[in-house]
Amino acid sequence: MSVVILDFGSQYTRLIARRIRELRAYSVILPGTVSWERIQRENPEAIILSGGPASVFDPNSPKPASGVVESGLPVLGVCYGMQYLAQAHGGKVERAGSREYGKAVLSKYSGALFRGLEGELQMWMSHSDAVTQLPQGWKVIAASQENPVAAIASPDGKTFGVQFHPEVVHSPKGMQVLDNFLELAQVSRDWTPGHTLENLIAEIRTKVGNDRVLLAVSGGVDSSTLALLLSRAIGDKLTAVFVDHGLLRLNERAEVESALRPMGDENLRVVDASREFLSALSGVSDPEQKRKIVGREFIRVFEREARKLSAQGYRWLAQGTLYPDVIESAGGEGAANIKSHHNVGGLPADLQFELLEPFRMLFKDEVRELALLLGLPENIRMRHPFPGPGLSIRILGEVTLERLDILRRADDIFTSLLKDWDLYSQVWQALAVLTPLQSVGVIGDERHYGYVLALRAVTSVDGMTADWARLPHEFLDEVARKITRQVPEIGRVVYDITSKPPATIEWE
Ligand code: XMP
Numbered sequence: 077m078s079v080v081i082l083d084f085g086s087q088y089t090r091l092i093a094r095r096i097r098e099l100r101a102y103s104v105i106l107p108g109t110v111s112w113e114r115i116q117r118e119n120p121e122a123i124i125l126s127g128g129p130a131s132v133f134d135p136n137s138p139k140p141a142s143g144v145v146e147s148g149l150p151v152l153g154v155c156y157g158m159q160y161l162a163q164a165h166g167g168k169v170e171r172a173g174s175r176e177y178g179k180a181v182l183s184k185y186s187g188a189l190f191r192g193l194e195g196e197l198q199m200w201m202s203h204s205d206a207v208t209q210l211p212q213g214w215k216v217i218a219a220s221q222e223n224p225v226a227a228i229a230s231p232d233g234k235t236f237g238v239q240f241h242p243e244v245v246h247s248p249k250g251m252q253v254l255d256n257f258l259e260l261a262q263v264s265r266d267w268t269p270g271h272t273l274e275n276l277i278a279e280i281r282t283k284v285g286n287d288r289v290l291l292a293v294s295g296g297v298d299s300s301t302l303a304l305l306l307s308r309a310i311g312d313k314l315t316a317v318f319v320d321h322g323l324l325r326l327n328e329r330a331e332v333e334s335a336l337r338p339m340g341d342e343n344l345r346v347v348d349a350s351r352e353f354l355s356a357l358s359g360v361s362d363p364e365q366k367r368k369i370v371g372r373e374f375i376r377v378f379e380r381e382a383r384k385l386s387a388q389g390y391r392w393l394a395q396g397t398l399y400p401d402v403i404e405s406a407g408g409e410g411a412a413n414i415k416s417h418h419n420v421g422g423l424p425a426d427l428q429f430e431l432l433e434p435f436r437m438l439f440k441d442e443v444r445e446l447a448l449l450l451g452l453p454e455n456i457r458m459r460h461p462f463p464g465p466g467l468s469i470r471i472l473g474e475v476t477l478e479r480l481d482i483l484r485r486a487d488d489i490f491t492s493l494l495k496d497w498d499l500y501s502q503v504w505q506a507l508a509v510l511t512p513l514q515s516v517g518v519i520g521d522e523r524h525y526g527y528v529l530a531l532r533a534v535t536s537v538d539g540m541t542a543d544w545a546r547l548p549h550e551f552l553d554e555v556a557r558k559i560t561r562q563v564p565e566i567g568r569v570v571y572d573i574t575s576k577p578p579a580t581i582e583w584e
Contacts, residue, residue, distance in 0.1 A: 077102065077264045080120040082140050084108040084128030084156050090400060091243045092124060092154065092254075094439050099255050100265040104437075112143030122150040122261035125157025127241065131205050132159045132169050139164075150234040150261035152254075155203055158237025162228065165211035172206040176222050179246060185218035187229055189236050191256050199226075199240035199247045206239070234260065269445040273305075276434050276446075280309040287391040289432060291316045292378055293344075294464070295324070295332040297457055298396030298435065301443050304450040305434065306394055307339035314343055315390070317381050319374060322350025323466030323480070326488040335456045345385075349377045357468060357475045363584035366475070370465040382429075393429035398443065402436050460505045461539065469584040473512040482565045483510040486529050489558050493551065494533070503545045506533040509572075509583045517567040526567020529559065534581055542576040 079096050083089040083105050096103035104118050108128070115123070123144055130137035144151065145164050153161040159169045182197040190197075199220070207225040210216065218227035218238070228237045236257060242250030258265070289306060293299040293316045306314045316336065320329050329346070336344050356369050382390070435443055447457045467483055468475045487508040494500040513528040531552070536542035556569040572579075 077121050077266075078118045079103045079122050079124060079258070079261075079263055080115050080118050081105045081124045081126060082108045082110070082115075082144070082157075083126050084130065084138055084160075086127035086129075086155065088241055088243050089126040090439075092126060093399075094441070095243045095251060095254055096124070096258070097267055097439065097442065099251070099258055100267045101258050101263045102267040108138045108140055110141065112141040112147075115141065115143065120149060121263045122152070122258070125151065125153040125160060127155030127157060127202075130156060131171070132156070132163045133205075148234075150257070151236075152257045152261075153235075153237040154241060154243070155239060156205075158228065158239055159203075159205055159207060161235060161237045162207040162211060162214075165214065165230070167207055167211040167214065168209035169205050170208045172204055172223075174222075175204045176201045176206075176220075178202075180220040180222065180226070180240065182218045182220050182226055182240070185227065187215070187217040188233065188260055189217060189227065189229065189238075189253060189256050191259075192252055193249055197249055199242065199250065200244045201226075201240050203239060207237070269442070269449055272438075272442065273446055273449050276305060277309045280306065280432070280434055283432065284310055284313065284392060287313065288389055289314045289392040289394050290382060290385060290390045290429065291394040293318045293332065293336065295328055295456070295459075296396075296462060297440075297447060297452070297459055298398065298443055300332065300335055300456050301447040301450060301452055302394060302396045302435065303336050303339055303344075304452055305446065307343060308450065312340065312343050314339070314394075315385060316344050317378060317385075318344065318346045319377050319381075320346060320348050320350055321353040321370060321374065321466060322348075323353065323370070323468045323475075325462070325467065325491075326484040331453075331455060335453050338451060345381065347377060347381055349373070352377065354475070354477065359474060361473045363469055366468045366584070367465050370468055374464075391430060392432040394432040394434070396435055396443075397433040398435050399437050399439055458501060460500075460503075460507075463582060469582055470507060471510045472583060479510055482527065482563060483508060483529075485563045486510070486559050486566055489562060490531055490555055493555050493558065497548075497551050499533075499545075499547060499551065502535075503533045503547075504536040504539070504542065505581060506531075506545075507582070508532075511583075515568045519564075524567060526560075527565055528568045528570060529563075529566045530570050530572050530583065531555065532572040532581070532583070534576070536576075536581075539581060542581055544573045544575060547571075 079101050081092050081103055089105055093103040093105050163169050179198055180201040182199055206223060213231035215229050216225050217229045220226045223239060226239045241247055242253040291303055293303050303316045353373050356373050360366055444457055463469060467480055471479045471483055490508050494506055509530040511528045514525045515528050517524045517526055533545040533547055534542035535545050552571055559566055559569055
């Protein structure tokens with residue numbers, strides 16, 4: 077059973093899918109114009125039509141398959157989706173006098189879709205077309221100050237259109253509207269983490285049978301959760317390989333080993349390849365070169381391990397690919413559209429594994445929920461993103477053992493204090509960057525040359541854009557004092573106050 081979300085190119089389509097799952101109903105995104113047969117394969121209980129950039133009166137605008145309207149299933153049309161519904165049922169849509177964009181206030185609203193809500197409602201709008209004439213028998217159920225038709229309902233009370241975006245955070249009560257729709261549509265609410273876990277375990281067992289599975293773990297939340305999940309599903313038929321490239325943070329390897337202990341030491345293979353990585357990086361300052369070298373070395377080491385192990389007949393290679401990487405969105409290219417940097421995606425074809433990707437249908441938050449059920453320790457579950465090339469791209473210039481050691485100690489002070497001050501979970505990512513600059517300082521009566529260390533902490537939703545985190549001055553003060561006291565090689569600490577864009581989150 078599912079809620080099928082037909083994507084007409086809105087930037088918020090994924091957000092709708094996540095919200096529906098947060099409301100414990102399973103949701104799937106399909107391109108807006110897929111066939112009715114394809115939609116039926118998902119066993120839909122309800123359908124949501126997303127927004128999108130097109131205008132319904134453009135003859136080439138994308139339209140859902142006719143079964144969507146004819147099937148009698150409950151439908152919620154959002155923005156473009158609402159305009160389509162109005163037009164398809166015989167109403168009229170016209171270009172609005174002015175574009176309504178941003179926060180709008182619903183002054184009047186009524187009916188089941190707004191059950192439980194009262195007072196003025198703030199909702200996010202972004203549209204240039206408007207419904208000017210309703211289909212026969214339909215009712216207006218909400219109006220904003222600028223738009224007399226902000227939401228509509230069909231005569232049978234099963235199909236709705238909303239001109240606003242209930243899925244975005246700028247619509248603070250939007251979740252209640254979505255919740256009401258799911259109630260009215262009598263959608264099953266069994267998408268709980270426990271249920272997901274049971275389903276995944278059963279699926280993995282059926283798929284894998286008695287075969288062996290190889291997994292590369294990086295220490296991030298996805299691959300660590302996958303290790304625990306697979307180990308629960310297939311026990312010692314799983315071998316996880318953790319390549320320590322020597323570019324990890326302080327104590328990171330030990331933390332990962334301890335987090336994965338429940339899967340059994342004999343099923344976790346830790347490969348210390350730090351020397352190989354460091355010698356390959358020797359003399360290299362260019363960031364893109366560093367990335368290429370780390371990627372290449374990783375594949376080399378993993379391939380070597382896999383060959384050693386393949387004598388034991390590994391059929392499957394497991395990867396922590398997530399739903400956003402595979403969504404068949406209107407704008408994307410479907411399942412083939414997997415990020416090229418995705419962990420071991422670059423492995424040579426002659427290794428001939430079959431891919432096992434149990435998280436293909438999950439969002440990151442759902443993986444975190446599974447991680448909780450599987451007992452993954454909080455320090456890994458809630459960990460900030462960490463780039464594949466590790467600290468090599470946080471040391472500007474050449475990567476040496478000495479510089480790694482300096483950065484590790486400073487980074488650890490920054491991270492530990494963020495946790496002590498309860499700030500760690502409030503920022504999306506925090507990092508320390510060791511610059512090659514040496515600046516003058518004074519210690520006692522002596523002049524002292526020390527490295528300039530940059531701290532960066534950002535707030536973000538997905539890392540695509542970011543703002544610098546407004547960390548308290550007293551906190552930054554304590555970090556700077558502690559770092560310069562305990563890491564004497566560092567003479568100066570600066571805080572990066574650039575947003576992305578124009579800067580990126582990492583310095584390299
Ligand atoms: P930027 O610096 O591009 O970073 O704003 C956005 C997010 O991506 C991470 N990042 C990487 N992750 N390999 C990765 O696996 C890389 O080469 C890489 N470069 C940046 C970065 O840490 C941030 O979370």
